[in-house]
Amino acid sequence: MGVTIAENQPVERRKKIAKILAEKGTNTGFCAIHNFLDHFATKWSMLVILHLGLAGKPRFNELKMSVTGISQRMLAVTLRSLESDGLVTRTIHPEIPPRVEYELTALGRSLLDVMMSLGEWANRHAEEILKARKKASRLN
Amino acid sequence: MGVTIAENQPVERRKKIAKILAEKGTNTGFCAIHNFLDHFATKWSMLVILHLGLAGKPRFNELKMSVTGISQRMLAVTLRSLESDGLVTRTIHPEIPPRVEYELTALGRSLLDVMMSLGEWANRHAEEILKARKKASRLN
DNA sequence: CGGTATCCTTGGAGATACTG
DNA sequence: CAGTATCTCCAAGGATACCG
Numbered sequence A, B: 001m002g003v004t005i006a007e008n009q010p011v012e013r014r015k016k017i018a019k020i021l022a023e024k025g026t027n028t029g030f031c032a033i034h035n036f037l038d039h040f041a042t043k044w045s046m047l048v049i050l051h052l053g054l055a056g057k058p059r060f061n062e063l064k065m066s067v068t069g070i071s072q073r074m075l076a077v078t079l080r081s082l083e084s085d086g087l088v089t090r091t092i093h094p095e096i097p098p099r100v101e102y103e104l105t106a107l108g109r110s111l112l113d114v115m116m117s118l119g120e121w122a123n124r125h126a127e128e129i130l131k132a133r134k135k136a137s138r139l140n
Numbered sequence C: 001c002g003g004t005a006t007c008c009t010t011g012g013a014g015a016t017a018c019t020g
Numbered sequence D: 001c002a003g004t005a006t007c008t009c010c011a012a013g014g015a016t017a018c019c020g
Helices: A011-021 A032-040 A043-055 A060-066 A072-084 A106-139 B011-021 B032-040 B043-055 B060-066 B072-084 B106-139
Strands: A088-093 A099-104 B088-093 B099-104
Touching (some): A011 A032, A011 B043, A011 B106, A032 A043, A032 B043, A032 B106, A043 A072, A043 A099, A060 A099, A072 B106, A106 B011, A106 B106, B011 B032, B043 B072, B043 B099, B043 B106, B060 B072, B060 B099
């Protein structure tokens, strides 16, 4: 039909992307996606959310053990951040020794869904990407 | 039925998460999700992918103009990374002045879908998160 | 136009030690 | 157990200048 590849791309999708990237409220200069990425586009946030989804209501040290490679400090920092963003609740049980449980909120669980899509994509295409990388490095 | 909240969470979902987080090939110690996040969990990768999805086959400076706040250096670095991962193609048109076009590969487009879910989540819940943050900062 | 090269700063993040 | 505090270091990334 003489349409270019770009035109072939569903208009609907372009509209969606445009909406995602739109700066909301030009007066504030606030951009939702920038704001989001500044806070969540970190390895640890994503991993902690996934592990919280897996574990249910883990304690601090349970999380620390399961999230491979995370330091005590980064786990604490990440959890505080998620908590203040309303994604995670922190429940202190007044016992000795102290017991603290973390759990995803409804908001957190909705983000978990998205993180899972991301994780599934990563698993599905891991080899493909690795292959591309090796090819690219050979060309250097 | 006397099931706890944790048990209430679909078993299917837990299985999925476990699979995502599984270390593949214990001999290599290779974990797909870690590997993925190390490369893609950056603001610029995600934004560039979205803008590529929006624009189709933009030129370098078109991208630079549309991706708010990105420096020339980071755009170049990000594009080279995406290219070596097989997500983006780079087409040089031998003209004067030179013209270079970037475009998502099929693999890149499949990641775009995931990035869009992420972006839509960010838009949908931006206010909610902002509110939670304000509340948290008031408690300090 | 479409980049590299270089310098330089900042903050992300590990290691270690201490505490309610 | 579940953190905080402090020090430190490295690399992500901005600014600037130059090149094919």
